[in-house]
Structure formats: C-alpha cells, structure tokens
Amino acid sequence: MQVPTLGYHNISAGTQVGLNTVSPSRFKKHISGLARFGMQGITTFDSPDEDSIMITFDDGYEDIFQNAFPVCQNYGFRAIVFQLADYIGINNDWDINFYKNNHLHLSKDQLLKFVEAGWEIGSHGCHHQAYSGLKYSEIYADMAVSKEKLENLIGKEVHSFTAPFNMMVPTIYQIAEELAYKYIFLQKPLSTISENKTKVKIIERRSVYSFDMVKNLIKKIENKSRYEIYKENIIHFCSNATIGTKKLI
Ligand SMILES: [Zn+2]
DSSP: OOOOEEEEOEEOOSSOOOTTEEOHHHHHHHHHHHHHTTOEEOOTTSOOOTTEEEEEEEEOBHHIIIIIHHHHHHTTOOOEEEEOTTOSSSBOTTSTTTTTSOOBBOOHHHHHHHHHTTOEEEEOOSSOOOGGGSOHHHHHHHHHHHHHHHHHHHTSOOOEEOOGGGOOOTHHHHHHHHTTOOEEEEESTTOOOOOOOSSOEEEEEEEOOTTOOHHHHHHHHHTOOHHHHHHHHHHHHHHHHHHHHHHHO
C-alpha cells in the first residue's frame, strides 16, 4: 500500500523565509486541514490504512521541535525526521545559504523526545554531500556511518533513508539493501533513476513549499494536478543548480 507522503524542511517564522520554509501558522493549517479530512500521520513502523499519511522533515532542524512537534502532537500525528548524523545540535554550515539562512539542527534530547512520542528518525547521510560527486566507497560510508550513529543515539533501528538533495545514483539501492535499510524516500516528480532490483521499498513523496495551502496538499496527495508537478519540477531544477554552484566554491 502506497501511503501518500509529504516532504517539509523548515517550519519557522521571521525573515529567513525561503521556498522550503513553511510558517508555523500555515503548518498548523496544513495539519488541522489534513486531520479534518480524516487523515492520520504515521511512520514506517506503523501499519497503514486508507486514511494514513506520512509527514516527513528533511535535514532535522531545531524549528521542527519548536513549531511542528506541538501541532502534530495536538492532532495525534506522528512524523518522520531525516536527520543529518554529523549535524546534531549545531548550525547548518553545510548549506550554501548558511550566512543568510542559518538554522540550528535538532539536539540529541529533542530527537529522543520525538522517539518517545512514536516519531521515526531516518538517515539523510552524515554531512549533506551530493552523491553524484562521490565514489562508491564514500557513498557506502556516508549511508553506513549515519545509520550507525543515529541508531546508537536513539537506541532504535534506523531503516529509512533519503539522499541529500534528493539526488539518487544507481548504487544507492544495492548499498541500502546491504546496510539493512528498508525504505528509500524519493521526490516524486523527478525520480528518473535506474530500476530498483533490490528488496528495498521506494516511497515516493511530494514536496511542500512556503506558499502551499491545504487544497494544494490535497492535490499533491491525490496526484491529479499537472500544475503541482510542473511547479515542483521547476523548483527542484533550481535547487540542483544550487548544488552546481556549491561545487564551484
Ligand atoms: Zn536535505
């Protein structure tokens, strides 16, 4: 059963607003709206039914704990955080936009509170490097070390993975299977990658942006709107252009 899955990054207010930052008030509208439609936020550890949805947060920012966690708790939603294993409790200096868009990552205590509440912690690698520029052994190490560090930290299995920049390379499936990952989360519109011949399950998700309203989320979930897919393709193309820029500096 494919559970509809949404991808968020930051939930914060103030001046540091970008496409990947959803304001706390809007996020509250999203979750209350989805709850009104009878939906229930789950993780890959839960048994899905037709009302299930998965809410995911990439990179593991501290604002998720401050602004998203209380809202999700209020509506009985569990969620999945894809944490960067080498960025726990420190700033996001891995990000090219760090100087104008600096954020703190989640601390160990905050991650443990998520786990206590039934949330899932997945791996997003160690330091947010684009895998297209790495050797096989480097990708293997990033996926293995991040899993091990997070498991040691939370005392629970980490079996979900999403690649930094959502950039897939063909070897990821094989490595994921060898390392006992069970799920790889992909960006839905642009995942034109090689065939998956392993037992690792692919979970396709749709990105949520700062301007998205509940009706956009419903369209993403129902996957009916060509406009939604077109919009995400354009935004994803722009963020890949950022990776190109980063390599030059
Ligand atoms: Zn990321």
